[in-house]
Amino acid sequence: MPPRSESRRGRCPVCAKPETDAHKPFCSQLCRDRDLLSWLDERYRVPVHSDEEPPAES
Numbered sequence: 641m642p643p644r645s646e647s648r649r650g651r652c653p654v655c656a657k658p659e660t661d662a663h664k665p666f667c668s669q670l671c672r673d674r675d676l677l678s679w680l681d682e683r684y685r686v687p688v689h690s691d692e693e694p695p696a697e698s
């Protein structure tokens with residue numbers, strides 16, 4: 641009987657630590673939030689071709 645897939649444990653996609661059962665596939669609530677935030681950030685960072693120049697630095 642093979643050992644219980646100990647090595648098949650996933651890793652947190654955010655910080656690469658071993659995932660925890662409570663926060664799969666992340667290691668903690670913190671990483672969970674971070675992943676969500678980065679995901680939302682990606683959405684808002686949709687490339688927009690604007691004709692307007694960004695405001696000059698002041």
Ligand SMILES: [Zn+2]
Pocket residue numbers: 652653654655656657666667668671
């Ligand atoms: Zn993590």
